[in-house]
Structure formats: structure tokens, C-alpha cells
Amino acid sequence: MQNPELQIRRAAVVGGTHGNELIGAYLVKKFAAAPQLVQRSSFETTVLLANPLAFAAGQRYVERDLNRCFSLDNLQDAEAVSYEDSQAKAIYQQLGSGAQKADFIVDLHSTTSNMGLTIILTNRHPFNLHLAAYLSAIHPAVQIYSWMDSQKAFLRSMSELGCAVEVGPIAQGVLDAALFEQTQALVYSILDYLEAQNCRQTLPVPDSLTLYECTAILDYPKTEQGELAAMIHPALQSRDYQPLQAGDPLFLTFDGITIPYAGETLYPVFINEAAYYEKGIALCLTRRQQVSLLG
């Protein structure tokens, strides 16, 4: 317990922010039907299927990516009238402001990349760091990825406390029972941690954590017409969180030519994520850091 004053009054468990990431969507549907699963004695838990129209359509979004709609500028923009803009404003009313504001938000995502069980932090609040360290201690497969959200455009950025859970690899539009149960276990661990914090119970938190901090983004090679010119190299595919060194194969052109990586040794994540083709992201390069939680 790193902060004796902090008290969580309301937590939100969100899924289906991207409508074709089914694990989160079906988990929150399960929790909505059996709320006792996510209730704890010392705080309230709100469960939200964030993009029901996209979920019904089996798509990431209907008009634009909901998880890029939560900047204050966008929330206050009267001309932002897409379905997702309207949905973001409604969710902000429900969870991001006023008396019902959530003190803690966990947003459940999945990825086609081989990211296992990843906790994504969007700030370095000590509470979030301690929580992530706790989760990595009790679930040894957990990795911690830090992706600063300076514009606070992500849904979970409405609350300073919280994280995203990102599990993979899993195709869009499918369920994977093993990842479903692992994600569920992570949600329960997070809620238990909040409960322990509120009840001033001490949980075993390591003295430090390994954090992968996003430092650069690489796009795919493109033709002059802006079309894809290469794929993730087979030797790099699925090697999220493995070191990428100068000279290692990076891309493979459609004609079979290898394009090597040039740069300092870094750790790629989100390798070959389906939803990031349109964003111009082939992978995110991270720096591996050991962060002390002492003092």
C-alpha cells in the first residue's frame, strides 16, 4: 500500500471499446449479467460495453476509433458528431465527470500481436506502477507497456488511475477461451488490489518492475502511391518483447527481399496489429527499463 490516503469509490470495467475485440466485450456482458462478480465491499463497480453499435456490426468502430475520442478538445467540440464522438461524450458524462466519476478505469482490449497478457499504462502515477508490479508478480506472464497519452484521447485516460489490459495474439472477431479466462483473472486481481488499497491491507508488491516504454513507431515500407510494399519479416513475426538489434530482419518485400533493422537495440510490441495498418504502425519500439518502487 503505497498511498495511505487514496480511496477508490468507484471503479469502471470497460470492454468493447473496439467492437471486434470480443474478449472484453463478452467479459463485460458476463459481468453485467452477474454484477456480484465484480462487486467488492469498499467501492462500486460500473460495467460498460463502450461501443455497442460497433460490437453489433462486428467492427472496430462505426465511423472513427472511439479510443481516440476522449481528448478534452474533442469532447468539447460541438462539430464532432460522429457516432463515436457522441458515444465518447455520453461515456464522459457517465464515467469521466461529475459525482459519478470513476476513480479507476480498466479498459479491456485484445490484439492480433503476440503480446500475451499486457498491462498498458498511460501515465506513471505511483498507484498504477504499484498495481502493475503486483499483477506481474502474481501473474508471471504479465508484461507492462507504457504508452504515454499526452492528449488523453484514450477512454481510460478519463481517470488518472487505471490501465488497459491488452491480450493476444487473437484475431479480430473471435473469442479465445484461454485468453478470456486469463483476462478475467486479471480483472479480478485488479479489483482485489483496489479492495486491499481501500481496506489498508498490504499485498505483496515487488520493489521494482520491468517497463517497456514506447519510444518510436515504425510504419510499413510504402510505394509512391502509398500502398504497402512489404510485410513484417517472418523472423520478426510474433517476437513482441524480444530484443531487435541492428541487422535483424525487419520487413520482407512481396518480392522476397529482406529489409533489416537499423538502429539501437529496442523491444518491439504491437508487431503486425491488424487495426494499426490504417494508422501507419507496423510496430512500436520500446525501451526496456527497470523502475524502482522504493522510496
Add this chain to the structure above:
Amino acid sequence: MQNPELQIRRAAVVGGTHGNELIGAYLVKKFAAAPQLVQRSSFETTVLLANPLAFAAGQRYVERDLNRCFSLDNLQDAEAVSYEDSQAKAIYQQLGSGAQKADFIVDLHSTTSNMGLTIILTNRHPFNLHLAAYLSAIHPAVQIYSWMDSQKAFLRSMSELGCAVEVGPIAQGVLDAALFEQTQALVYSILDYLEAQNCRQTLPVPDSLTLYECTAILDYPKTEQGELAAMIHPALQSRDYQPLQAGDPLFLTFDGITIPYAGETLYPVFINEAAYYEKGIALCLTRRQQVSLLG
């Protein structure tokens, strides 16, 4: 060479029939830009990106599944006016009828299921059986799946000769360089086989082939409201082409209850295919057969 009279005059290599199956789409784009790769001396090869609008949108289809639009009834239905209906009629004009009719069609697909390299036959024409046997001999990872298309609604059913190539597992909307190159090698082997047939060259074809014939389709357990009530069981996930026996785990409910398989021993394929959730298909059960090519 099992048929001395048969002569292929025109072959078609089709990809992007489903717009989010990127391997086929990018292969035909490559072939369109470098047609010499798919030309052979004894026949013409047409290359087609079948659903360009869906490909541009990153979706399987725009209005309806193009690969269910090719029945004669539908092609002749003046009221069938969706984008895909119109596209099917145009493709039928180009490849399915008249002087330019393709004698052989290979349609390139991919799946989220762990189907490796699969050749899908929709009839038992001896030429197709011999071709499939040849491919399984020179590419040992190849499996042969038979899915009768009595309505001839599939694109490739426009021609009696031909097959689909179905590779996986791969998420929708992504490329996988290893599967891309393996699919490309299969296309080249198919074209080489057609060339050998035309030139009366004898290629090594085994005396028999192992065929997995679709015999039943299983849907997911559903609630009374028609919603998903369970997932593919983790013990079954990715076990395409492995025997499924009575008592084996089949589904897992969201509450963690295992639903076992009850029935004769069969071989499932298309386990947990993303595009089949909306079709009510959790998996296809096949009977494994040894088919003799002698006599």
C-alpha cells in the same frame, strides 16, 4: 496425367474475394503488376482482385458475402442488386461464360483457423483430385478438404476445374509473410501442373489421397435470445484435422463449464473461424477418407 484429352486454355488466379483476407489480395496485386510470374506457355492466366471495394474498406464484404453469390439463380436474379451481386454478375461475364470462360479457377483465401495449407475441393472431378494429390505430395503440409457446393454459389464453382487455397491461422486484416510465400508457392505449383497437363508431361502423382469431407456443421451454444453462450474449448482450439472423439471437450461456457462432444469420431476444420460466427458455424466436422486414384 490422368486425362489425355483435357486442355486448359485459360486459368484464373483470384484473390480478395473476401476483402480482409490480405494474402490472396496482395498476391494477385503482385501478379497483376508482374504478369510474367503467372504466365505459362500453353495457356493464358487471368488475375483478378474480386472484391476491390471490400478490400479498400478492410472488410470481408460491403453488403453480402461475394463468395455466396455465384449460383445461377442469383446471377439471373434481376432483383439481386447489392454491390456483391453486381460484382458477381460482372465476374461471371468475365470468367464464367462466353469465349473468355476460365477452364480453371484457383481462389485464394485465408482463415483464422489453424488449417495450415488447405486445398478445398467443391467437386470430385478426377482432374481436381489428381491435382490435389500432386500438391500434397510436393508440399507435405498440404491437407485436402472437400466441401460440396451443390448450389455452385462459390466463385470458384463457375469452373468445374479448380480449387480454393485456404491458409491459416491468420487474423483478418493482416499479412503473414511466411503464409504469403507458401501460398505463392502453391499457386506456382498449380500453374506448373496445368502446364504439364497441357504439354502431356507426367508429374509424380500418388496413387491415393487423404480427403477430409465435410459431413456436419456445429453452431455455438446460444442463449434463448440467440446470443453466444460458449466458446471453443481451449483443448479443441487450433486442433483442426485432429480426431474429435466422444467425450472430448468441445465448448466452454463463459462461466467455465465444459460441454463435451457427443458423436462418432470425426475431424474438425474451420474451428473458430471469425467470419463464420455470423453464419452459425463454430466448426465443420469432416470424415477422413482415403481416395484411390487408380483405375
